[in-house]
Amino acid sequence: MENNLNITVEEFENVTIIHLEGRLDILSAESLQTIMDKLIDDDDKIHLIINCQKLSFISSAGLCLFMIYLKKIEKCGGKLTFSAFNGTNRKIFEITGYNKFFTVFPSVEEGIKFYNR
16 A cells, blocks of 8 residues: 655744645654654754644554654654644544643644744
């Protein structure tokens, strides 16, 4: 089965935005992991927004990956946040309790404002 996740990275001032489009599952999680490893290696303190506006599915593998990187990024003094959840993704975060660990902004723009205040 092919990787059904498109990942683009955008730098904006002191924020890195990862745009996800498609399915984040066991098959596509490795691609996201590779990108996040590179971002963390390149920057001691990173502020990261994961834009989920076009993310259609998150599996437990994707959720696990988010928790691993939350710990790595916070250890470096950075922050990992999310933006633009659809109803299904918001519900997954609520059911799993992830909404207690992560900040979710309604839009990427609001996330950028948070980091640049």
